[in-house]
Amino acid sequence: MAAAARVFIRGAHATLSVPGAGKQSSARSALLKLSPGCSSRLKTQQRHAAHFTFQPEPVTTQYGPTQKMNLFQSITSALDNTLASDPTAVIFGEDVAFGGVFRCTVGLRDKYGKDRVFNTPLCEQGIVGFGIGAAVAGATAIAEIQFADYIFPAFDQIVNEAAKYRYRSGNLFDCGNLTIRAPWGCVGHGSLYHSQSPEAFFAHCPGIKIVIPRGPLEAKGLLLSCIADNNPCLFFEPKILYRAAVEQVPVDSYTIPLSQAEVLQEGSDVTLVAWGTQIHVLKEVANMAQEKLGVSCEVIDLRTILPWDTETICKSVVKTGRLLISHEAPVTGGFAAEISSTVQEECFLNLEAPIARVCGYDTPFPHIFEPFYIPDKWKCFEAIKRMINY
């Protein structure tokens, strides 16, 4: 699936690394003789810095000794813990053997063996179908889809099979041992097929769980919960955070509950809801709102998209009277629509203003227009202003 277009994605401030450029790149740049008029154009062509600042979790000792890890390392750690404690656990997908295109499985094949960490042919419907079968036969199956953008060939297996296995068999069979992981969300230059957030497609499917972490500490605990959970789970990893997000993460196993949203910061005037990368945008927006508008924001990380924690969100909106939901995925039919609809049913009389959705536009995810496309802090800030002044 689009093998040719898969480039190594860099973190927010690192340098580009294109496979195959090799030794020629320095020779090539020597050949580039820029005309005098070029230098001013060059300035405007510099890539924008990331649209958010990652805000690390405070260090916690409740789960034992910790180690500095970025997001991909926290994933590796979770997988390492799993392979160590569960002899039936296997990890598979495209390129996982050498460590994965995002280095999430580095070292695991050497440590646990080639029958437990292995490449599959390039075929997402096969990866997920295989994973379902392995789970049905009792193995803990952890499938990797190389980019969430490529999960669609597996849509039938996920929606028609995995999600329905237990129900349709009267609980004789199930694939609860299956977890599917995929890199997710915008990355600065990913364009149509390396930036998607497809959670809304799957949120419409009873029987699966969908989980999206905001950082390494959350990711490891949530991933371990997904693996332990006896339902098939989709675990989307914000790729822009793989290197950029660094926290102190417990070395041992721990779990963070699914279907529980987390109130990151309490407030009284507006409820802000998001998941994944966008949480860091909203945290900054909350500060901006406080400083510039004197508005007190309650920031909630939804964490589990399906089944989602309606209680925590509704309780917050009852208190604040205003709700803003933000995600990168296109606004129409995006998950904000589901939250908005439920909140207006449950909290109608508490609302002081229409619920705001600050999301991607209804276009495919663009390349060069990404800075205009994404629901950045200014768009969120403006939406809060409008709600306050409604």
Added chain:
Amino acid sequence: MFEDNPTNLKKESTASQLPQRRQLQHWHHVSSQAAHQQQPFDSSLEKPQFPGASAEFVDHLEFIQPNVISGIPVYRVMDRQGNIINASEDPQLSKETVLNFYQKMTLLNTMDRILYESQRQGRISFYMTNYGEEGTHIGSAAALESNDLVFGQYREAGVLMYRGFPLDLFMAQCYANADDLGKGRQMPVHYGSKDLNFVTISSPLATQIPQAVGAAYALKRENMNRAVICYFGEGAASEGDAHAGFNFSATLECPLIFFCRNNGYAISTPTNEQYRGDGIAARGPGYGMLSIRVDGNDVFAVYNATKEARRRAVAENQPFLIEAMTYRIGHHSTSDDSSAYRSVDEVNYWDKQDHPISRLRHYMTARDWWSEDDERSWRKQSRKTVMEAFERAERRLKPNPELLFTDVYEEMTPSLDKQRESMFRHIQQYKEHYPVDLYEK
């Protein structure tokens, strides 16, 4: 160089020792360290070094011709009259075993007739018969161990019957009554049994194929001498999932048998509109898989092939592809009238002149294992037991409607709990509009 005979990929090999066997050569590793026979090394020749293939150079342009006319031959043990052709291929099963084969095939046939009729009469919503394919079910099921895992498509009820699934449970599923192991959630013939290692059927075609591969991989790691068999039709073999499954099974070295029932039709679509190559068996070598084509109406041929495939699949951790040629005598389902796309004469030929049940019967009568009296009394008895199960199933209530909401997840969720309460409140209020008395409370 490459000719129209896919059974031997190189007709004239130089000093190569590719054996002239009917079955196809399997190459474990399609890499430069290929396990195939050593070529005599001539240092004046250049050999291709590509990691992707381990072939020779050729200096003239010629396309490999797919062989459809005289393709992979059909292995059989009995002729159409039930006579053993080559005595060394007779599995020489005991009288008891053979009688059991016969009784299971005919019991299935009887159950099919009665349940098909019951749909016509509006008693059940839908049904699919197995007419003409009984040999593929019983022959393959008998060759497996009872704890081998079965993934099916929807026309393999005989496998379940052979393993001992009771008539009451077949009926319960078709009637979706309170005894249904599936809790009434699926259309008829979507059977499943955990005890009998038969994974519950689902309607989407070919989805079971990559799943069977994953299950086989997991069982391989358990190292408990268990295999997986995966049934599908020649139509389902066109799905992408089939390609995915075949490729994964070979690359990941899984102990499983792919069993394709090539019955000539996918609903109304005949095989010449389904594929242009030499059926499904010819695809096996493309994936590096050992493959065979058998006469699906010859229960001993099916048995022999499955038995050997199973033995080797587990011993060698590699997949096998069996294409069982047969004919779908019945309509696709109760929603189909096949006279719209095929002649009655064609159907009659198979029903009368090449039927797995009659061929086995001839084998039995030739050995004085089955008489006319045996036939009469067995028909009467099997019909009676089917009718009794049928009547019991019909009288039974449907499952409690609260089972609409369970097993979506392992646990009940708050949201589903609320929806369930809301449904019951609604039904309480409008009960005269809902068939509540047909369901358990």
